[in-house]
Amino acid sequence: MSLQFVVNKPRGPLGWWIMVPILGAAVAALWWSALGTHLSISGFIDGLPWIADFIGRMLPPNFAFMEKLLKPAIETVQIALWGTLLGIVLALPVCFFAARNLSPYAWVFHGLRQVLNIMRGINEIILALIFVAAVGLGPFAGVLAIALHGAGMLGKFFAEAIEEIDEGPLDALRAAGAGTLQRIVFGVLPQVLPAWIGVVLYRFETNIRVSTVLGMVGAGGIGFELISSMKLFAYEDTAACVIVILVLVLAADLMSSKLRAMIR
Amino acid sequence: MIEIRGLAKSYGDHPALCDVSLSIRPGEFVVVLGPSGAGKSTLLRCINRLIEPTAGDIVVDGTSLSSNRRDLRLLRRNVAMIFQQHNLVKRLSVLKNVLVGRMADLSPILSSLQLFPEADVKIALHCLEQVAMSHKARSRADALSGGEQQRVGIARALAQQPKFMLADEPVASLDPKTSRTVLNYLKKSCKESNIAVLCNLHQIDYALEFAERVVGLSGGRVVYDGAPAGVSGDVIRSIYPGLDDPNVLDAAQRLTERRRAAAEAEAVLAVEGRA
Numbered sequence: 001m002s003l004q005f006v007v008n009k010p011r012g013p014l015g016w017w018i019m020v021p022i023l024g025a026a027v028a029a030l031w032w033s034a035l036g037t038h039l040s041i042s043g044f045i046d047g048l049p050w051i052a053d054f055i056g057r058m059l060p061p062n063f064a065f066m067e068k069l070l071k072p073a074i075e076t077v078q079i080a081l082w083g084t085l086l087g088i089v090l091a092l093p094v095c096f097f098a099a100r101n102l103s104p105y106a107w108v109f110h111g112l113r114q115v116l117n118i119m120r121g122i123n124e125i126i127l128a129l130i131f132v133a134a135v136g137l138g139p140f141a142g143v144l145a146i147a148l149h150g151a152g153m154l155g156k157f158f159a160e161a162i163e164e165i166d167e168g169p170l171d172a173l174r175a176a177g178a179g180t181l182q183r184i185v186f187g188v189l190p191q192v193l194p195a196w197i198g199v200v201l202y203r204f205e206t207n208i209r210v211s212t213v214l215g216m217v218g219a220g221g222i223g224f225e226l227i228s229s230m231k232l233f234a235y236e237d238t239a240a241c242v243i244v245i246l247v248l249v250l251a252a253d254l255m256s257s258k259l260r261a262m263i264r
Numbered sequence: 265m266i267e268i269r270g271l272a273k274s275y276g277d278h279p280a281l282c283d284v285s286l287s288i289r290p291g292e293f294v295v296v297l298g299p300s301g302a303g304k305s306t307l308l309r310c311i312n313r314l315i316e317p318t319a320g321d322i323v324v325d326g327t328s329l330s331s332n333r334r335d336l337r338l339l340r341r342n343v344a345m346i347f348q349q350h351n352l353v354k355r356l357s358v359l360k361n362v363l364v365g366r367m368a369d370l371s372p373i374l375s376s377l378q379l380f381p382e383a384d385v386k387i388a389l390h391c392l393e394q395v396a397m398s399h400k401a402r403s404r405a406d407a408l409s410g411g412e413q414q415r416v417g418i419a420r421a422l423a424q425q426p427k428f429m430l431a432d433e434p435v436a437s438l439d440p441k442t443s444r445t446v447l448n449y450l451k452k453s454c455k456e457s458n459i460a461v462l463c464n465l466h467q468i469d470y471a472l473e474f475a476e477r478v479v480g481l482s483g484g485r486v487v488y489d490g491a492p493a494g495v496s497g498d499v500i501r502s503i504y505p506g507l508d509d510p511n512v513l514d515a516a517q518r519l520t521e522r523r524r525a526a527a528e529a530e531a532v533l534a535v536e537g538r539a
Contacts, residue, residue, distance in 0.1 A: 168351035177340035177368030
């Protein structure tokens with residue numbers, strides 16, 4: 001059997017030589033970053049015993065502590081639920097104007113996309129710090145942080161789903177003399193709803209994951225127990241927290257993938 | 265009576281439609297023939313202002329309708345449209361797709377809450393009956409075949425109870441047998457309600473079979489406007505410049521002759537019947 005190498009030569013006058021500067025630049029960037037981050041194999045190997053020691057201290061997990069974790073775990077889910085819902089409420093009115101094909105003016109579309117970018121660009125933990133300062137310690141700050149960041153995410157994904165619809169039915173609605181509300185309800189929503197539900201479920205799953213760490217900055221949920229147990233060197237309790245967090249995240253993951261499969 | 269006066273549309277320097285004037289009698293079935301890019305779609309879309317024309321008037325029953333909101337509503341209520349790709353909302357039921365034709369007369373709030381007056385539902389069901397699709401009223405639109413979807417498209421247009429119907433290549437993506445069925449439903453149901461039809465077609469044979477009047481469009485201009493019996497090889501050559509396929513020309517000639525013969529035979533029969 002004879003083999004033939006079927007790859008097009010890169011276009012441009014340099015041909016294959018174009019790969020030399022590209023690979024050179026990539027290697028240089030990685031080398032530079034390795035220096036900046038003190039990347040070191042020996043450092044990692046030297047640290048292995050300490051990691052083993054840490055895991056050793058976490059064992060056996062303090063299962064009795066889990067009883068105390070029930071309330072914060074429920075709170076974590078509650079934060080994710082309301083954070084997701086408020087995110088949807090914020091994103092819904094915006095997304096129609098942030099979709100290129102429905103937005104009445106180009107500047108409205110570009111402006112709103114930038115607003116959504118900014119909302120999305122700030123990490124939930126940073127937002128949580130701000131909201132803790134505003135409304136005080138506790139889960140409500142976490143809800144607001146997740147809602148704001150989530151609105152930026154949902155707004156973008158909602159708008160992108162709208163941009164992908166078949167515009168034929170919208171033409172048909174226009175030709176039949178339908179108004180704007182009717183065009184959205186009968187032309188846009190039926191087409192985007194499956195995609196939107198998928199995005200919301202994925203967002204809820206992500207929010208569960210995020211709300212497990214919000215407690216570290218005092219914004220409610222199970223993260224508070226995690227960080228306090230570490231500060232008290234009660235590593236068996238830490239292990240219990242990690243297990244509960246894993247169960248939460250896996251359950252959310254499983255539920256959302258099952259539900260998403262059901263829509264299709 | 266629908267009159268199109270001096271309709272023109274240009275994209276930048278490129279004229280897509282030049283000074284098209286047509287007047288169409290109630291209930292008349294008019295077919296527009298023309299090569300791709302001749303401006304057939306542009307003509308139809310300028311009439312119901314899905315595309316804003318550069319110049320010209322659309323006159324419905326003596327009233328010239330401009331592009332202001334009130335006139336546009338009136339225009340779109342009177343002029344329905346059928347699309348090549350059906351343009352049904354796939355995830356909605358057949359009945360709801362037909363109710364889209366009633367939208368202009370319905371309250372936006374109530375219809376958005378999926379509440380429809382019984383009278384309008386009745387109209388929608390009647391229109392489905394006209395195209396023999398009432399048995400599929402509760403099916404989802406994407407569960408239907410291409411031909412069935414186009415029949416629902418016709419029902420949606422009928423539900424508008426328009427004076428005038430625009431059909432933009434309604435059978436371009438259907439097989440010959442289904443095409444004929446769909447065109448038959450279109451012609452029959454519009455005759456029943458005395459709706460005038462302006463229908464773009466690519467198939468010369470269907471045009472000669474179904475049309476009561478043929479409009480030939482080439483390079484954005486009307487080059488023929490008359491009876492299908494008058495569509496000779498020369499007319500076809502003027503509509504499709506550069507077309508020298510003897511098969512097409514022969515076929516057209518034969519169809520025209522057959523139609524003329526049939527019309528004469530009918531006339532003879534009518535005379536004999538009287539005698």
